[in-house]
Amino acid sequence: MNPVEGVCQCGAIRYVATLANGDAYRCHCRMCQRATGGLASALFNVRRDAMTWTTRAPDRFASSPIARCGYCAACGTPLTFEYIEGSETMDLTVGSLDDPSFVRLTSHFGVESRVPGWIPHDGPPETRADDYPPLLARWTAANKAQ
Numbered sequence: 001m002n003p004v005e006g007v008c009q010c011g012a013i014r015y016v017a018t019l020a021n022g023d024a025y026r027c028h029c030r031m032c033q034r035a036t037g038g039l040a041s042a043l044f045n046v047r048r049d050a051m052t053w054t055t056r057a058p059d060r061f062a063s064s065p066i067a068r069c070g071y072c073a074a075c076g077t078p079l080t081f082e083y084i085e086g087s088e089t090m091d092l093t094v095g096s097l098d099d100p101s102f103v104r105l106t107s108h109f110g111v112e113s114r115v116p117g118w119i120p121h122d123g124p125p126e127t128r129a130d131d132y133p134p135l136l137a138r139w140t141a142a143n144k145a146q
Contacts, residue, residue, distance in 0.1 A: 002018065002019045002021075002022065002102065003016060003017070003018050003019075004016070004017055004018075004019055004097055004098070004099070004102060005017075005097070005098045006079075006092060006093075006096040006097045006098055007096060007098065008058075008071075008072035008074075008075055008077035008079060008096065009072070009075040009076075009077045010072060010074050010075035010077070012055060012056070012072055012074045012075070013053065013055055013056060013057075013058050013072045013077075013079065014053070014054045014055045015051060015052060015053050015054060015079075015092070015096075016051075016052050016054055017046045017050055017051040017052070017092065018046075018047075018050040018051075019044065019046060019050075019102075019103075020047075022044075022102050022103045022104050023044065023045070023103070023104065023106040023107075024042060024043060024044040024094050024103040024104060024105055024106065025042075025043055025044070025105065025106060025107045025108060025109055025124075026040045026041070026042050026043075026105060026107075026108050026109070026119070027040060027041045027043055027081075027108075027109045027110050028040045028108060028109065028110040028111055028112075028113045028114040028115075028119070029109065029110030029113050029129055030110075030113050031063050031064060031067070031069075032081070032110065033113065033115075035063060035069045035071075035078055035081075036078050036093075039114075039115050039118050039119055040108075040114070040119055041078070041081070041093065042093065042094035042095060042105075043081060043091040043092065043093060043094065044091065044092055044094055044103050045089050045090070045091055046089060046090060046091075046092055047088055047089050048087075048088055048089060048090055049088070051090065051092075057070070058070030058071055058072060058079045058080060059071055059072065059073040060080075060082075062084070063081075064142075065084075065142040065145075066083060066084060066085075066138045066139060066141075066142050067081060067082060067083050067084060068080075068082055068084055069081055069082075070082065077093075077096060078093050078095075078096075079092060079093055079096050080092055080093070083138065086138075105122075105124055106124055106125075107124045107125045107126070107127065108121075108124060108125070108126040108127070109126075109127050109129065109132070110127075110128070110129045111126040111127065111128055112128045112129060112130065113129075
């Protein structure tokens, strides 16, 4: 288990988390592109019970019926991706880590939305969002609830 710390750009929101490993992924989905204003989001997964906001919790935006993104309203730093219900884990942004060199890219997600010519395939496994059964199940349940 490895403890890591992170912070938003202005320092208003700080966290500490204990990671089982240093695995991280790059998400190319349109939601992450829009949330970050970039071509992809670099994220790592952490158990919610292994994560503590040491200053205050981030502000949150419901980015879809199944998920929300945490950010700092003062400086705009993206901090989290979280399913609203039914998950013991959440994702934190690699860029918010005090020392991002600890994590390593192990996979790509949402590759159907990768912007051609900007982020080439670089070796790690790739998954399409529409080929990921847990995500499809969440969307199906959300659509039935409407």
